[in-house]
Amino acid sequence: MAHLLDDDPRIIEFDVRTDEMLVNMGPQHPSTHGVLRLVLRTDGEVVSEVEPHIGYLHRCAEKIGENITHRQFIPYTDRMDYLAAMNMNLGWALAVEKLMKYQVSEKARHLRVLIAEMNRIASHLVGMGAYGLDLGTFSPFLYAFREREKILDLFEEACGARLTYSYITVGGLTADLPTGWLQRCEAFLEQFEPIIQEYHALLTTNAIFVKRTASIGVMSRELAIDYGCSGPVLRGSGVDQDMRRDGEAIYTAMYEGYAFEVAVMKDGHYPRDHDYPAVPADAVLGDCWHRFFVRMLEVVQSMDLVRQAIDRYSACKGPLGDPVKLTEKMPAGDAYLETECPKGQMGFYIVSDGSAIPWRARARSSSFSNLAVTHELCRGCLIADVPAIVGSLDVVMGEIDR
Amino acid sequence: MRGPGFLEQLEAAVPGAVVGKNLEALDPWIEVAPERIADVCAWLARSSPVRFDSLQCITAVDWCEPDPKKAAKVAWQPHTEMVYHLWSTPARASLVVKAKLPRWQADVPGQPPEIPTVCGVWRGANWHEREVYDLSGVWFTGHPDLRRILCPEDWEGFPLRKDYEMPLDYHGIRGR
Numbered sequence: 155m156a157h158l159l160d161d162d163p164r165i166i167e168f169d170v171r172t173d174e175m176l177v178n179m180g181p182q183h184p185s186t187h188g189v190l191r192l193v194l195r196t197d198g199e200v201v202s203e204v205e206p207h208i209g210y211l212h213r214c215a216e217k218i219g220e221n222i223t224h225r226q227f228i229p230y231t232d233r234m235d236y237l238a239a240m241n242m243n244l245g246w247a248l249a250v251e252k253l254m255k256y257q258v259s260e261k262a263r264h265l266r267v268l269i270a271e272m273n274r275i276a277s278h279l280v281g282m283g284a285y286g287l288d289l290g291t292f293s294p295f296l297y298a299f300r301e302r303e304k305i306l307d308l309f310e311e312a313c314g315a316r317l318t319y320s321y322i323t324v325g326g327l328t329a330d331l332p333t334g335w336l337q338r339c340e341a342f343l344e345q346f347e348p349i350i351q352e353y354h355a356l357l358t359t360n361a362i363f364v365k366r367t368a369s370i371g372v373m374s375r376e377l378a379i380d381y382g383c384s385g386p387v388l389r390g391s392g393v394d395q396d397m398r399r400d401g402e403a404i405y406t407a408m409y410e411g412y413a414f415e416v417a418v419m420k421d422g423h424y425p426r427d428h429d430y431p432a433v434p435a436d437a438v439l440g441d442c443w444h445r446f447f448v449r450m451l452e453v454v455q456s457m458d459l460v461r462q463a464i465d466r467y468s469a470c471k472g473p474l475g476d477p478v479k480l481t482e483k484m485p486a487g488d489a490y491l492e493t494e495c496p497k498g499q500m501g502f503y504i505v506s507d508g509s510a511i512p513w514r515a516r517a518r519s520s521s522f523s524n525l526a527v528t529h530e531l532c533r534g535c536l537i538a539d540v541p542a543i544v545g546s547l548d549v550v551m552g553e554i555d556r
Numbered sequence: 557m558r559g560p561g562f563l564e565q566l567e568a569a570v571p572g573a574v575v576g577k578n579l580e581a582l583d584p585w586i587e588v589a590p591e592r593i594a595d596v597c598a599w600l601a602r603s604s605p606v607r608f609d610s611l612q613c614i615t616a617v618d619w620c621e622p623d624p625k626k627a628a629k630v631a632w633q634p635h636t637e638m639v640y641h642l643w644s645t646p647a648r649a650s651l652v653v654k655a656k657l658p659r660w661q662a663d664v665p666g667q668p669p670e671i672p673t674v675c676g677v678w679r680g681a682n683w684h685e686r687e688v689y690d691l692s693g694v695w696f697t698g699h700p701d702l703r704r705i706l707c708p709e710d711w712e713g714f715p716l717r718k719d720y721e722m723p724l725d726y727h728g729i730r731g732r
Contacts, residue, residue, distance in 0.1 A: 209706035381680035400648040518613035526683040
């Protein structure tokens, strides 16, 4: 038996009787990204079953949406994914605009791209930093938050809020950028660009980090699609899908003319592979490392998109245009739109009876679908891998519970 | 987007299931008989030329006007509408499947209407159906683990129904 014990910690000594045990992780566990409770059925170190319990942050956003007008609902979308509130605002605003067949001005379009991509960087920085925390390293979190703080400062200048912006709204944006904002944004990008290499040194290529994430929580392509996973979780499994390119016309039109390559592994390599650290030998497509790496690539991709948006936005003459009236009536009917948020595809479904107040406001949360797959990924893993797997999904509870 | 003859193929595979359609709508939809939903979805996900391999969202819309004055003016009969948003990863196309249910099973208030589960088609449907059951009160027959997901397990009523009344007290917490 001795040689077996050396190889695999999961092989239990034959004369030791073990019992199954139920262990509660959460709802206040720091590595659960909010108030998520996981009930683990374990036998020693091995997890045989994981059951997530959600709903601790349920605030009836959908019910509230049935009682207020479409524009009044914007602040509630902020509180869904509070780490990427701009993207949430955008998702709802576009869904209402789809129903109204409303088209925003060219200037507003580029400003939306600019702001949404900046928020994507901020969200991925949190995802990256918090993932480090999950795995027991504190410093990346501080480095990530230092840079995120600068993005929040920029957002504060633009709209007055640091987290719940309500900046993008139905029919455009609430205000134009203040003077000098674009220069400050460019200065930030200039300063931020070299720091990404630091992140790669701290996490991506870190030997301990690679050991903790490579080949852990492998999700096959089929499993990801079957569960309706999206965003970096789906792309981390090698599915080439990004709503910014593949989505509906009203959304892809926003990115028309922008050059970007979807961050996904194709034919064994990522786009512009030479700029980035090589994929570690232990990593297999669909594991925690790949999900993390896709996020890191998207940070660079978003920086590129922000630069393009700055150019296009500054070239636009004329006014930004006013948002629609607070009580503007929507045509009767229904519309569903998914947008590519940092966490995945966020869908909003509006049913209207012809008034300004939606008959039904539905939010399809990407984190909800991404988290639903946890029990499949955690079956048979070690207890210490559970935070690594849940962290790699980068879920935010505000969006799951709504 | 869904190819020519799509509806004819669906009709041949699952005869009599489609009871309505609007392929010109903002989001093209087909309406199916509720008891056939699992068959239709299985065909759409596995056998149709455009394989809708991903379920994005399940929504229940409660068509009910609690105010009798306004209820006299509406054009529809009270019912619960199920809306399934499907997505095809290979074809990058979407489809909406709808089904009409009564508001209550056999018109007994408090008795949720029933529809077959689609968990056997997409595993991701599990949580979505639990959420619909929890908030809108639709019973998915054949679901492996149908219980509340967002609300506490001892919660009463279905909050997203239009005639839902907020409880005045929950374990000593004042409702309003």
